[in-house]
Amino acid sequence: MVERFERFSLSLFELSRCWHRLATEEMRRHGLRSSHATYLTTLLRSEEGLTAPELGRLCGRDKSDVSRMIAILLERGFVTKEEVDGSLYRGRLKLTETGRTAAEQVCRRASLAVEMAGRDLTEAQRAVFYEALTSITANLKILCKEGLPHE
Numbered sequence: 001m002v003e004r005f006e007r008f009s010l011s012l013f014e015l016s017r018c019w020h021r022l023a024t025e026e027m028r029r030h031g032l033r034s035s036h037a038t039y040l041t042t043l044l045r046s047e048e049g050l051t052a053p054e055l056g057r058l059c060g061r062d063k064s065d066v067s068r069m070i071a072i073l074l075e076r077g078f079v080t081k082e083e084v085d086g087s088l089y090r091g092r093l094k095l096t097e098t099g100r101t102a103a104e105q106v107c108r109r110a111s112l113a114v115e116m117a118g119r120d121l122t123e124a125q126r127a128v129f130y131e132a133l134t135s136i137t138a139n140l141k142i143l144c145k146e147g148l149p150h151e
Contacts, residue, residue, distance in 0.1 A: 026109050030102045040103035049092030
């Protein structure tokens, strides 16, 4: 059991470290940090725009992180905030042309990275992997919410 835990933990750590390193390199081209990639790609999928709380929920980020990241994206011209009912409070965030171009590039580069990382997997192996990953993630979310059962 310990070997499985160590393998699982090390694999997750290495995967995360490598992914953030690649994202950092890609986002540096736009003068942004790796964490901005998730915000840009999420906004790209929403033509009608998203409120900050919606964006935070979809990206799995807390309110303070969303506020900091959005402030940078607004300041650098990657997103705009459109009024809702005459107010910017709970306004809808949308990509500018600059933001759309950056987000599309990030999506292309991320797809390439995922393709290259899994190049030795068959389609069947890939399907099993993603099914297992989704299941593990869902179960870990429950454990985080409810805690581990007592022995």
